[in-house]
Amino acid sequence: xxxxxxxxxxxxxxxxxxxxxxxxxxxxxxxxxxxxxxxxxxxxxxxxxxxxxxxxxxxxxxxxxxxxxxxxxxxxxxxxxxxxxxxxxxxxxxxxxxxxxxxxxxxxxxxxxxxxxxxxxxxxxxxxxxxxxxxxxxxxxxxxxxxxxxxxxxxxxxxxxxxxxxxxxxxxxxxxxxxxxxxxxxxxxxxxxxxxxxxxxxxxxxxxxxxxxxxxx
Amino acid sequence: xxxxxxxxxxxxxxxxxxxxxxxxxxxxxxxxxxxxxxxxxxxxxxxxxxxxxxxxxxxxxxxxxxxxxxxxxxxxxxxxxxxxxxxxxxxxxxxxxxxxxxxxxxxxxxxxxxxxxxxxxxxxxxxxxxxxxxxxxxxxxxxxxxxxxxxxxxxxxxxxxxxxxxxxxxxxxxxxxxxxxxxxxxxxxxxxxxxxxxxxxxxxxxxxxxxxxxxxx
DNA sequence: GGAACAATTAGACCGGGTGTCTAGTTTTTG
DNA sequence: CAAAAACTAGACACCCGGTCTAATTGTTCC
Numbered sequence: 001x002x003x004x005x006x007x008x009x010x011x012x013x014x015x016x017x018x019x020x021x022x023x024x025x026x027x028x029x030x031x032x033x034x035x036x037x038x039x040x041x042x043x044x045x046x047x048x049x050x051x052x053x054x055x056x057x058x059x060x061x062x063x064x065x066x067x068x069x070x071x072x073x074x075x076x077x078x079x080x081x082x083x084x085x086x087x088x089x090x091x092x093x094x095x096x097x098x099x100x101x102x103x104x105x106x107x108x109x110x111x112x113x114x115x116x117x118x119x120x121x122x123x124x125x126x127x128x129x130x131x132x133x134x135x136x137x138x139x140x141x142x143x144x145x146x147x148x149x150x151x152x153x154x155x156x157x158x159x160x161x162x163x164x165x166x167x168x169x170x171x172x173x174x175x176x177x178x179x180x181x182x183x184x185x186x187x188x189x190x191x192x193x194x195x196x197x198x199x200x201x202x203x204x205x206x207x208x209x210x211x212x213x214x215x216x217x
Numbered sequence: 218x219x220x221x222x223x224x225x226x227x228x229x230x231x232x233x234x235x236x237x238x239x240x241x242x243x244x245x246x247x248x249x250x251x252x253x254x255x256x257x258x259x260x261x262x263x264x265x266x267x268x269x270x271x272x273x274x275x276x277x278x279x280x281x282x283x284x285x286x287x288x289x290x291x292x293x294x295x296x297x298x299x300x301x302x303x304x305x306x307x308x309x310x311x312x313x314x315x316x317x318x319x320x321x322x323x324x325x326x327x328x329x330x331x332x333x334x335x336x337x338x339x340x341x342x343x344x345x346x347x348x349x350x351x352x353x354x355x356x357x358x359x360x361x362x363x364x365x366x367x368x369x370x371x372x373x374x375x376x377x378x379x380x381x382x383x384x385x386x387x388x389x390x391x392x393x394x395x396x397x398x399x400x401x402x403x404x405x406x407x408x409x410x411x412x413x414x415x416x417x418x419x420x421x422x423x424x425x426x427x428x429x430x431x432x433x434x
Numbered sequence: 435g436g437a438a439c440a441a442t443t444a445g446a447c448c449g450g451g452t453g454t455c456t457a458g459t460t461t462t463t464g
Numbered sequence: 465c466a467a468a469a470a471c472t473a474g475a476c477a478c479c480c481g482g483t484c485t486a487a488t489t490g491t492t493c494c
Binding site for chain 1: 427
């Protein structure tokens, strides 16, 4: 599924009206390729031409699509944030399942995603958070917001779980959600290290045990 | 506390018997400086001369002290592992306190450590785990071992906690310890991102609540 | 047909860095 | 005083970084 397109050898100058994929499409391909690379290697140790080359876009064109590497990064963050927000919704709003089962399914899906790339790719947001000290300061707030967004969606599902008695009403869903995401990022890190999904599984198992323990009181 | 030593301007050739700090001392200074830099920026985006310069050792000397950057990294990992193992022992074996209190103190200390460097430095092992896909494969096993070592020490303290009734005997200390360290790494990441110790505190608070919930059953 | 404008990219800018190693200088040893 | 040991200058041989201007090609509209 490499996005590499050895295509037609690109000519200079304005492309004929039809032959070229439209601006938006190329831009999109760049973002896609950027995500693939940055989820694996982070931001600072990746050069733009690695991404450019993987899409078959000449280096000179980069600034036609993005003002700088920094704003490219910003766009990757929000694309990734959105991508996951949608994924979360797809799972967590599926009311054919009990709320906790929805979370379980989400986790399963994410874990399969990592396995599919041999545990080389992790979470973009986690990666960048980790290397924050090497990053443009503008990334910080954005990354924080993404976490908050994911957490809000998760908390809402946990509230549903409380409503139907799957989780004790005494627990704070927001705290639980923050907890979940903090732990999850740690688990992703260990999964990359061990090249195995076990850390992910063990972490989530523990998380559900926690919910259960309280429910049982 | 920067290790920079503008010292005497180093002369070429073999130094007189006394005047120079001995081999081991310089080596040590390099390791110390390496830790400071790598805990902040990781391995792959740091060049050796940044470290060399901060200690005032000329670039040409590096290979006198270490065979390569890779083995330098290996040595940093084990130095850091040991450093933390000792710190853990200092706290977790202090039997003037209850086992859980010991853990609390350790966490407090680690959290102050991060604050002291304005949340720019994190955990070396976590940093490297995160960038595993950019690292020499030889690091993987070593990093894993460090985690296991830390976990074992933590588990042992949790067993003490069970012995004196602070933690329910039904829980598995090893699982709890792995859990703790997974979550902790996640919390460190968030602390760097938010430049605040709150993620650390919120995570540990949750961890202790978990232990308590089970104890209360 | 041809000017004006829009879209795209070649190619170089310039400065930086990478890890490594050899050849050399200086001291100590015997 | 020769041989061995301890240390380092300086260069090697790259490959790279992000950025931007000037050139090229297509379209539009008269």
